[in-house]
Amino acid sequence: MKNLINTFLLALLIGVTVTAQSGYKVGDTAADFTLKGVDGNMHSLADMKDAKGFVVTFTCNHCPYAIMYEDRLVALQNEFGPKGYQVIAINPNDPEVKPDDSFDNMIIRAEEKKFNFPYLIDEGQKLYPIFGATKTPHVFLLDSKLEVKYIGAIDDNARNADEVEDRYLANAINALEAGKNPDPSMTKAIGCSIKTK
């Protein structure tokens, strides 16, 4: 019996590990998607024909680490929007598990924080596993051909924007703009696990 349970737990663990390793890697080409935004419209990457790149950011309302980056995402859109790079925020959490992350609360939050980018809901939680997002916030920078160029953190200091030394994401966008590959192309940060049933 005990062996059976161990085997089961091991299988479960392998399952978890495999899930964690799936998703896009730098160099992969992302598939386009269509999700509902807080403006009530459906949004696809293909709608933004002139974009030179997309900052696909899995984020949410409730997570303290996501909240720390709200103002910085608005600032990034202000800085890089005019250059042709579009921030797209996607909430991957199940609102039944985390009512703070419901679509209605997304509308309220987007208004409060004056989001200047689409804030979309991953209804049915189908998109985040395709990307391989594991937490909020979790950023995927795509170029105009939807090739994944950078995955990870926005910068190196979540708690204090004034003490940031490395603007990983901004540097990665600047690299794209200069026709180069971002270095580093992957970083890590603390975040909230994506909430599922």
Next chain:
Amino acid sequence: MKQFFLVYIFMFFGGLCFGQVTVYEKFDDMESAIMTDLSPDTTYVINFWATWCGPCVKELPYFEELNALYVDQAFKQILVSLDDPKKLESKVIPFLTKNKIQSKVVLLADGKANSWIDKVDPKWSGAIPITLILKGDERKFYEQEFHSTFELEEQMLLLFNK
């Protein structure tokens, strides 16, 4: 004696103590204090959590129960809080008191997470909770939430019984 011990920790490892919680400004200081020179016969359970993390708070009772079950044996448990150090006295310590947390708790204040996440485990994405179970050269890493004391104990025993 306890005072002496706290001063000792502070002097040698650069951690700062508030109540029962030692604060480490740098990951390397915490690593040398609690994750190196481990006793080869002891099983260590190290859980990374925060008071703001729902799944972390939910699984804490299982860790507390495990600690109570094995506290007199070759077992040591450390809960590493990733809370904002500014909220240590207003939030973390009241939380520990209210929930009567008996496990050892430290707070890691190092905000440069990209520099230390891979040192905890290269497989770690950065989401919490995570749990490390260590004994001698053996090491197990779980980026997941445990759902019962039994589930956690079962994993701990894989190394404890070796």
